[in-house]
Amino acid sequence: MSYPRVNLLKKIEQRYQGTVSRRFMLVGTVVTPILFIAVLSGVKLIQYGGVQADLRASREIWGTLEPRLAVASDQQHGLKTNRQAIDLINGWQDSQVSMEGLLLDIQKAIPENVQLTRISIRSEVKTSVYHDVDELELGYRLALQGISQGAQAENAVINLRKDLLDREYLSATFDAVKLTSLRKRAGQSGENMREFSLEGLGAESGGEK
Amino acid sequence: MKNDMYDIKKVIKGGRLQQRAASLVGIDFSTTSTKVVRLKKIKEELVLMGLDLLPAVDFGMEACRIELPRNITAHYGSLAYTGKSSVVRMVNAALSDGQTELPERKLRELLNVGDDYRVSATLAKKGQGRHDSSFLAAAIPEDDLRFLMSMFPSGPPAPASVEVAGLSFVPAFLNARGDECQGETVCLIEAGESASHFVFINDGVPALVGKFDFGGSTLREKVVKDLGVDDELAGTILTDSSINISTSMNDVMTPFLKQLSISKDFIERHQGCIVSKVYVSGGTSLLPHWPSVVEQMLHAEVLTWNPFENIRYDHPDIVPEHLANQVTRFAAAAGAAIGGLGES
Numbered sequence: 001m002s003y004p005r006v007n008l009l010k011k012i013e014q015r016y017q018g019t020v021s022r023r024f025m026l027v028g029t030v031v032t033p034i035l036f037i038a039v040l041s042g043v044k045l046i047q048y049g050g051v052q053a054d055l056r057a058s059r060e061i062w063g064t065l066e067p068r069l070a071v072a073s074d075q076q077h078g079l080k081t082n083r084q085a086i087d088l089i090n091g092w093q094d095s096q097v098s099m100e101g102l103l104l105d106i107q108k109a110i111p112e113n114v115q116l117t118r119i120s121i122r123s124e125v126k127t128s129v130y131h132d133v134d135e136l137e138l139g140y141r142l143a144l145q146g147i148s149q150g151a152q153a154e155n156a157v158i159n160l161r162k163d164l165l166d167r168e169y170l171s172a173t174f175d176a177v178k179l180t181s182l183r184k185r186a187g188q189s190g191e192n193m194r195e196f197s198l199e200g201l202g203a204e205s206g207g208e209k
Numbered sequence: 210m211k212n213d214m215y216d217i218k219k220v221i222k223g224g225r226l227q228q229r230a231a232s233l234v235g236i237d238f239s240t241t242s243t244k245v246v247r248l249k250k251i252k253e254e255l256v257l258m259g260l261d262l263l264p265a266v267d268f269g270m271e272a273c274r275i276e277l278p279r280n281i282t283a284h285y286g287s288l289a290y291t292g293k294s295s296v297v298r299m300v301n302a303a304l305s306d307g308q309t310e311l312p313e314r315k316l317r318e319l320l321n322v323g324d325d326y327r328v329s330a331t332l333a334k335k336g337q338g339r340h341d342s343s344f345l346a347a348a349i350p351e352d353d354l355r356f357l358m359s360m361f362p363s364g365p366p367a368p369a370s371v372e373v374a375g376l377s378f379v380p381a382f383l384n385a386r387g388d389e390c391q392g393e394t395v396c397l398i399e400a401g402e403s404a405s406h407f408v409f410i411n412d413g414v415p416a417l418v419g420k421f422d423f424g425g426s427t428l429r430e431k432v433v434k435d436l437g438v439d440d441e442l443a444g445t446i447l448t449d450s451s452i453n454i455s456t457s458m459n460d461v462m463t464p465f466l467k468q469l470s471i472s473k474d475f476i477e478r479h480q481g482c483i484v485s486k487v488y489v490s491g492g493t494s495l496l497p498h499w500p501s502v503v504e505q506m507l508h509a510e511v512l513t514w515n516p517f518e519n520i521r522y523d524h525p526d527i528v529p530e531h532l533a534n535q536v537t538r539f540a541a542a543a544g545a546a547i548g549g550l551g552e553s
Contacts, residue, residue, distance in 0.1 A: 002551055002552065003379065003380035003383055003384075003544075003547065003548045003551045003552075004331060004333060004345055004376075004379060004380075004414065004415050005331060005370070005372060005376070005377070005379075005380065005548040005552070006297075006329050006330060006331050006345055006346065006347040006372055006373065006376055007329060007331075007370040007371065007372060008290075008327045008328075008329045008347060008348075008349055008354060008370075008371045008372065008373075009354075009368060009369070009370050009371045013358065013368075014367070014368070014369060015367045015368075016367065017284045017285060017364070017365050017366065017367030018284055019284070
């Protein structure tokens, strides 16, 4: 409610009075952000100094550790190379087929009426550069030549071919045994004879043919 | 857009004042004492937070900072000035369209004061057509104003207004009895120690104001002279009804009351009404014989009123026991504070 009043005080004579003075508010408004920025900057500067000190200490530690790390890295690289070499050697060893096993299998497979004139088991590398053990596998080639005699000479050769593939080592080494030649030959006493050639091939060798 | 900006400014300004005047201390620098009243406005309700009677300030001495009790101080203060040199008057002047204030030169001329006076006026009634507008005007010496201001150089309370005590009690009356007097014309008398003021209120608006150099001291001087007693004993006789001093009282009051009677007749004729009630306040109104003498002379019902009516007490014992019968003396201080809070 408004009452009739005659105020003799001019507006310019009225001064502000609050809990906080205007001057304080003005100073506070100006100084507070500056103070805040200054404090923040101080804190950040201290943090920056701490980080710099940490960085220097870390660099010093790194300076000490770096040669050791290089040595360790070299050693690790050498170790890796050695391991690879060992793996390759082991792989190469593992890729070797037991010649004894192969010859025994052949021996067992040869019937009485068959006589071998030539046995050849050759191994050859698949590639000249090896990256892993799998590439170390050797390719084997078997060549058998012989003579079969008797009334069932021809059948004996065919059976021999089948029998060879049933043998443990031979079947593991060769995918196929192929009859490459079978020729009729007369013996001195006129008996039935067959001159034959068998060739055993690995999987890839067989594929090539 | 322009109106929106105006409203925003108004809201900001209003908000600031609202905050500023949430609590206000009214200080009446009267002849016998300094009356201090602290009021608080909680929503629309006025709350009395404290009051006290401090020693009087001698305007003849060098001004010094006034120290208020801590529980009665506030950020802002409304000051009421009681001085023999003050001038109060209703002045009439023609206003052009849109004009609400009188030029200072014109006001000085109407109040018949020089440049050594601080003058101010507020529009009481806007004149319609050819009729002049009436202003409630006041003036006090610049020296006294500077004296008042120098008592509050810094810190709380900061003076928010300076009024003449003879007018500052009006808001207290309107707050207390405004509703009771709606549509009526009543006479208010604020009788102080050295001066008395009267205000005729017509429907809440001041219609006529005046000041008399008459008060408690005038009566005491008369009793001292007539009965040959000292000033202290005269004061006791005035407050005590054991001795009949009606003759002395009538003698000294007759000139004052005659003028008041003339003013009453003028108002009744001018406003076409009957002033049937006279409300008295101030220290002199506490004298036992005084209201009855006024009643006889003015032929109107004389009523006393409490300036703290319609004001909630912060706690029941807020009015000290020794002041319980003297609350009417706080009318000017309370009115100054109520008026200040009313503007927020």
